[in-house]
Amino acid sequence: ENAKQLQTQKDELTKKLEETDVRNKELEEQLADLEQRLESSQVDQENLRKNLKTLLEILDGKIFELTELRDNLAKLIEDS
Amino acid sequence: ENAKQLQTQKDELTKKLEETDVRNKELEEQLADLEQRLESSQVDQENLRKNLKTLLEILDGKIFELTELRDNLAKLIEDS
Amino acid sequence: ENAKQLQTQKDELTKKLEETDVRNKELEEQLADLEQRLESSQVDQENLRKNLKTLLEILDGKIFELTELRDNLAKLIEDS
Amino acid sequence: ENAKQLQTQKDELTKKLEETDVRNKELEEQLADLEQRLESSQVDQENLRKNLKTLLEILDGKIFELTELRDNLAKLIEDS
Numbered sequence: 001e002n003a004k005q006l007q008t009q010k011d012e013l014t015k016k017l018e019e020t021d022v023r024n025k026e027l028e029e030q031l032a033d034l035e036q037r038l039e040s041s042q043v044d045q046e047n048l049r050k051n052l053k054t055l056l057e058i059l060d061g062k063i064f065e066l067t068e069l070r071d072n073l074a075k076l077i078e079d080s
Numbered sequence: 081e082n083a084k085q086l087q088t089q090k091d092e093l094t095k096k097l098e099e100t101d102v103r104n105k106e107l108e109e110q111l112a113d114l115e116q117r118l119e120s121s122q123v124d125q126e127n128l129r130k131n132l133k134t135l136l137e138i139l140d141g142k143i144f145e146l147t148e149l150r151d152n153l154a155k156l157i158e159d160s
Numbered sequence: 161e162n163a164k165q166l167q168t169q170k171d172e173l174t175k176k177l178e179e180t181d182v183r184n185k186e187l188e189e190q191l192a193d194l195e196q197r198l199e200s201s202q203v204d205q206e207n208l209r210k211n212l213k214t215l216l217e218i219l220d221g222k223i224f225e226l227t228e229l230r231d232n233l234a235k236l237i238e239d240s
Numbered sequence: 241e242n243a244k245q246l247q248t249q250k251d252e253l254t255k256k257l258e259e260t261d262v263r264n265k266e267l268e269e270q271l272a273d274l275e276q277r278l279e280s281s282q283v284d285q286e287n288l289r290k291n292l293k294t295l296l297e298i299l300d301g302k303i304f305e306l307t308e309l310r311d312n313l314a315k316l317i318e319d320s
Binding site for chain 4 (some may be wrong): 055
Binding site for chain 4 (some may be wrong): 162163166167169170173174176177180181183184187188190191194195197198201202205208212
């Protein structure tokens with residue numbers, strides 16, 4: 001009688017463990033997927049950041065050159 | 081004899097299930113954390129994108145105004 | 161005899177004086193014309209100078225605004 | 241009697257002619273001076289015009305380069 005009951009409980013536990021293992025595997029897959037997406041997003045962001053820095057340096061150059069042009073115009077007005 | 085063996089197996093299964101449940105909970109927490117970080121990263125990226133769009137529009141305005149200035153300078157040279 | 165000679169000299173002098181007066185009047189007209197052209201040229205130059213000064217001030221404003229834009233871009237990169 | 245009168249008129253005419261010649265020379269000098277100033281002013285104006293044209297070309301280049309930078313920024317935003 002007791003043995004039968006124990007067998008039933010053991011079967012239920014085995015089934016539950018299997019389900020939990022399946023869920024576990026799913027979670028690990030989701031986690032790996034998310035980690036990859038986060039990493040990919042960080043790589044993209046780092047690339048954007050690098051490209052923006054390059055643009056910033058070019059913009060600095062353009063502002064410098066416009067300031068030179070401005071100084072030359074001021075000198076022409078001064079001398080005219 | 082059989083009942084004792086079953087009891088042992090049942091205990092082992094119970095312990096394993098508990099461990100798996102713990103691991104499961106950990107994975108769910110990691111997943112929730114990562115989801116939050118990814119979402120936060122996407123919000124940041126969206127904000128950056130919006131701010132860059134605003135800068136782009138301002139830059140468009142400045143280029144337009146420099147072009148007007150250029151046209152006025154060309155007219156002054158033409159008329160001088 | 162002497163009177164005749166004097167009359168001839170007087171006539172020549174009168175003629176020469178008339179010619180010189182005509183030349184004088186021409187020179188005064190040329191002078192007035194040149195003075196007017198020089199003055200007009202100076203007014204033009206002064207106007208050009210004033211208009212160039214206005215352009216210079218506008219250019220100063222544009223460089224200032226581009227520098228603000230540059231600083232905002234630098235801050236966005238810093239914060240990203 | 242007549243000869244004396246003629247002599248007096250001749251002397252007056254001679255004096256007047258001398259004065260007019262002096263005035264004539266003065267006017268010619270003023271004219272030469274003004275012509276030189278006008279020419280010098282035109283040379284200055286031509287130089288200013290040439291220098292302004294050079295500035296205009298440089299400004300054209302800067303506007304072109306800012307437009308390239310603007311297009312690159314637009315592309316970065318698009319791709320982000």
